[in-house]
Amino acid sequence: MSERFDTLFSGMSEENALNLIISDPSQLDNPGVKYLAASRLGACTSQQSLDRLIEVASKESDDLYERITRRKALEALGRRKQKTALPVLIEALTDQDEPTVVNAVDSIARIGASLTETQQQQLLTALNGPDNQKRAVIQAFTRLNLPDSNDVIAELRGDLNPLVAGAAHAHALRLTNRDESLGPLLSQLQDTNPGRRRAAVIDLGDAQHLAALEALTRCPVSMPLRAKSAFLITKAQSEGNREDINKTHSDALLETLLRDDPRTLALANPSPIPSEAEAIRAGLQHRDEARQYEAAKALCEMPATERLALIDDLEENQGSDYGVHYLLASCVGLLELHERSDLVRGALQETGPQYSKSRIAAAWSCLRLRLDDQKPLIAELATDHPWEPLKWSCTQVLEKMN
Incomplete structure (x- = not known):
């Protein structure tokens, strides 16, 4: 589980995770909490939690929940980045379960420690x-x-x-x-x-x-x-x-790249999305990002009055979709729609990890819209935010604003 979503298990204590991860899944109302516990321990720093992850990562089982928990434990060991986990990760390379091997391989790479020639050959065998x-x-x-x-x-x-x-x-x-x-x-x-x-x-x-x-x-x-x-x-x-x-x-x-103007991307689709409301709505929620960008481009090319009405409708009815939220925050700035600047302010203030990319779009939109009242927040993000693309964007925006 990505670090960006650690808040999903923030209510689970380390002690609780230590117990849940070794619990018999048949005795749990929701066996899925076992692999949630593995992810929780991946965010811990104690030796006890590391030892427990290594213990779980070393156990093979025919039980589905136990297998998934093992996979999560192997993944979590990569997050811990401790060389002492390498033996159990190397051992997992011989497993017949593909996701188990992939998680072990990814964690070996993430730990980044030097491998002996024997370990390299074991990795190559995979x-x-x-x-x-x-x-x-x-x-x-x-x-x-x-x-x-x-x-x-x-x-x-x-x-x-x-x-x-x-x-x-x-x-x-x-x-x-x-x-x-x-x-x-x-x-x-x-x-x-x-x-x-x-x-x-x-x-x-x-x-x-x-x-x-x-x-x-x-x-x-x-x-x-x-x-x-x-x-x-x-x-x-x-x-x-x-x-x-x-x-x-x-x-x-x-x-x-970070300004991410859909009009400058290489969108070589034989059937581009027309600048019509229904087509744009559907395109923005497509699973293929190319279609999402094509829809955003079509939105930019709509007549001004229709465009504003559609933006309002999208914000109200599809604004909880992370992709739509991001593209709206971007397009408002790219089109310099001062009358929708509150949408940009709201996007910049979103603290949920799923909205981090929206904050990048909002930062650049603040520059284009000259939203100087957002400088304090932009300066805070430029200094303190852990995600480099957002931090870098805010640093550049702040310099250009000044």
Whole structure:
């Protein structure tokens, strides 16, 4: 479970979680609290909670709830980032349950500790599994900067599954600067399949290749996912002390990405959404972000009077949808709709983790609408917020406001 949603179990004490995670699921009214307890312990810091997670992560079971709890415990160990958890994570690599192996692999990568040659070989053996598992293993090798000594990963650059091949291309880019692997990933950013586009965004973040930054600003994938990869790229390039890095240009690209104007994205859909209310409503709630952005673009192109009425209707009836909420906060600023500035103020003040991206949109909208009364809150977010894209956005907005 992502740290952004730790509030979901904030009412569960550590002591309660320690007991629930080892309780017999048949004795619980809601056995699902066991894996919620595992997530709770992942947010703890005590040695007792770490030992309990390791204990649970080491136990195999035929019971569904116990298996899911084990998966969650393996995932939670990645959050704890303690090297002492590596033995149980390595051991889990031989499990026949794919999600168990994937969670173990992800946690090994997240801990980021050096692996012995034996452990590397054990990790590489986990490539012998389903495609999702293969992808996770390749990603771990990339994120841990582990070489492909036997060219096993290199061979997978030709895999028929683009998610497997893409991860292998990212490994080649990051560890061997194999520039010819950049093209397939950039092409995949415009795939008609949204899952493949998202995978390419992640792979480019893993590859940490500066040439991908501009393409990420135009890709119709959710802004937070693109921002995560973009910040990984710029951070890696900065830490590498590259002399060819133009920080001004990189910052400009980050700003373009975070402003996220749907009118500048590469939306190559053969059937664009018309600027009609019903079509826009449906598009904003589509599962494919490309359709959401197309709907936002159509909203921007509506006649002014119809647009204001639709924004009011969307805010009232669909404003609880996180995606709609974000795009409305963005469009009001992009269109400089001063008469709807209260929508922007409200979005900036949202503290729920699911609204963090709306706060980014609101910050940039405050700049365009000159909402100087929001400077104190923007300054607070620029100083104290833990999410780098929001913190960076507010810092830039504040500087431009001043």
